[in-house]
Amino acid sequence: MAAPTTTRSRRLALGVLATGMLMTVLDGSIVTVAMPAIQSDLGFTPAGLSWVVNAYLIAFGSLLLLAGRLGDLIGRKRMFLAGTGLFTAASLLAGAAASPGVLIAARFLQGIGSAMASAVSLGILVTLFAEPRERAKAIAVFSFTGAAGASIGQVLGGVLTDALAWNWIFLINLPIGIAAVLVALPTLPGDRGLGLKAGADTLGALLVTSGLMLGIYTVVGVDQYGAASARTLGLGALSLALLAGFLVRQATAQSPLMPLRIFRSRSVTGANLVQMLMVAALFSFQVLVALYMQNVLGYGAARTGLAMLPAAAVIGVVSLTVSARLNARFGERRVLLAGIVLLIGVLGLLTRIPGSAGEADYVTDLLPVMLLAAGFGLALPALTSLGMSGAKEEDAGLASGLFNTTQQIGMALGVAVLSTLAASRTESLAAAGRPVSEALTGGYHLAFAVGAALLVSALVVAATVLRRPSRTPAP
Numbered sequence: 001m002a003a004p005t006t007t008r009s010r011r012l013a014l015g016v017l018a019t020g021m022l023m024t025v026l027d028g029s030i031v032t033v034a035m036p037a038i039q040s041d042l043g044f045t046p047a048g049l050s051w052v053v054n055a056y057l058i059a060f061g062s063l064l065l066l067a068g069r070l071g072d073l074i075g076r077k078r079m080f081l082a083g084t085g086l087f088t089a090a091s092l093l094a095g096a097a098a099s100p101g102v103l104i105a106a107r108f109l110q111g112i113g114s115a116m117a118s119a120v121s122l123g124i125l126v127t128l129f130a131e132p133r134e135r136a137k138a139i140a141v142f143s144f145t146g147a148a149g150a151s152i153g154q155v156l157g158g159v160l161t162d163a164l165a166w167n168w169i170f171l172i173n174l175p176i177g178i179a180a181v182l183v184a185l186p187t188l189p190g191d192r193g194l195g196l197k198a199g200a201d202t203l204g205a206l207l208v209t210s211g212l213m214l215g216i217y218t219v220v221g222v223d224q225y226g227a228a229s230a231r232t233l234g235l236g237a238l239s240l241a242l243l244a245g246f247l248v249r250q251a252t253a254q255s256p257l258m259p260l261r262i263f264r265s266r267s268v269t270g271a272n273l274v275q276m277l278m279v280a281a282l283f284s285f286q287v288l289v290a291l292y293m294q295n296v297l298g299y300g301a302a303r304t305g306l307a308m309l310p311a312a313a314v315i316g317v318v319s320l321t322v323s324a325r326l327n328a329r330f331g332e333r334r335v336l337l338a339g340i341v342l343l344i345g346v347l348g349l350l351t352r353i354p355g356s357a358g359e360a361d362y363v364t365d366l367l368p369v370m371l372l373a374a375g376f377g378l379a380l381p382a383l384t385s386l387g388m389s390g391a392k393e394e395d396a397g398l399a400s401g402l403f404n405t406t407q408q409i410g411m412a413l414g415v416a417v418l419s420t421l422a423a424s425r426t427e428s429l430a431a432a433g434r435p436v437s438e439a440l441t442g443g444y445h446l447a448f449a450v451g452a453a454l455l456v457s458a459l460v461v462a463a464t465v466l467r468r469p470s471r472t473p474a475p
Contacts, residue, residue: 010128013187014138017121019180020084022145023173024114027056027087034166041166044100054217055104059111061408062213064119066205068401069257071120077188080124081181083116088177095171106170115404122400124188126388136324136385143380144319159305204249204257211242212405219412222420262399270465271387272403274458276410278340278379281454283414285346285373288422288444289366296437296444297357307362311373318377332382332389333466339379340459346372347452355441386466418447 031038031052039049071079090109097103125142129135160168218235225231250256263269293299293307326335349369354360387403426443430436 009187012183013128013189014125014141016180016184016187017080017125018142018145019176020080020117020121021142023087023176023180024060024118025145027110027114027173030160030169031056034160034169037166038103042097042100042103051104052107055107056111056114057408057412058213058216059108060115060118061111061216061405061412062209063112063115064405064408065212065258065401066209067116067119068123068399068404071123071401075191076120076124077184077190079120080117080188081184083113083118083120084177084181084184085113087113087117088173088181089113091170091173091177095167095174097167118404119401122384122388122403127189127191133324133328136327136381139384139388140319140323140381143323143384144316144377204246204253207242207246207249208257211239211246212409214242215239216408216412219415222417227420258402262402265389266465267386267389268399268402270461271383272406273465274336274462275383275387275403276406276413277454277458277461278343278383279407279410280414280417281347281451281458282343282376283411283418283451285350285369285451287415288418288447289350289369292353292441292444293366295440296355297360307366308370310367310370311376314371314374315377318374319381323377323381326378327382327385332385333462335378336382336386336462336466337459339375339377339382340455340462342372342375343379344452344455344459346375347448347455350448351445351452353441353444355438356435357437414451418450421450422447 035049035052038044038052044052067079067083087110090106090113094103094106094110097106122142125138126135129138160166160172214235218232218239222232246258247260250258250260290304290308293304299307323335346369349372353365360366384403388399422443424443425446426439429439429442434442
């Protein structure tokens, strides 16, 4: 693979990859604060409105693994450029949408484009930066855009919706996407790929894509239909059967889409499992804290985003200034463990937030939580390095797609489990006669406690599965 040789070229390439990551994360969070305006303008029903988010998640989460492997086969640069171009065009369609059907279709296309670009980004990054210290710094920058992007999206979404119109949360992607493609053309390393004959497993592609798509579709419907409903159990069982068939196919196919050798690496397997648990747990921080501020404290959309900016700031400072040095000095495993401990503290403090606006004080109740979010800045770069460290160069796109897939599965599980538990707890407290704000806070408390338990599980897996690598004594 021909890679840019100058430092400037590689920095520009890193900027392109980080921009692509930022657009993907922003698109997942920026739309949430504009939902009421979208519903009012386009006439969405309450049930239909959820598909503005779900259409994107289903397409994005189900295609990451396939896109990652196809990037290895046909060229990761081609896949990134095609995905960014599709995402940009779909953003124009979403911004111009005049009916619910057009907007949902545009969101689905955005999800496909995001999957194509995101799935290969880490694979490109690890080939650009081969030297360990440089790679650690590059991964820190890349991880920061993902960790802080959600908070930035909430602020930007509120400002654009209030100052202009909801359409601009999509139209703002046009200049960013076009600039990313123009800079990517000369700076991203060109690669021909392994060729489709090296892994053109059509049946495997159908099994994994349909299994993941059906699984995510099932999970996002849990809040509406219930976890024990016939619909949820039936579709969930069918999804698991498709994914089991995919694994059997990969073990027997002559040219598998996803060679199972990738799971022989403890770092790859363990990092993906830790990430799934972490992301599921931290949904309660990224989403439920914002809901608490708006529904209990009475904050507006823009004020909620501003209140979460300290979290983005500390994540940025830790990711960009100290995480690479700490990883080099103490090892990714130790830094990951320290980051998870801080994040357990985040959710632990949130289980004690007051149940009414009159009792809550931002400086004493929420600001310490935002500052402890520095754990994101420690955990994510270390986890990303571990997740990519065991993959060979020819599997870099696959490892990147797998890492992003487990992130989306964790997010979907967090949405389904924690939001359902919070809603159920709120209903029971309201039925017992508790005030609305206290009932809502009680639901959030339960979700935060379960999230903390998931992080403890992640800590245990990281400490046991991600064993410290043996070191050769210095002469």
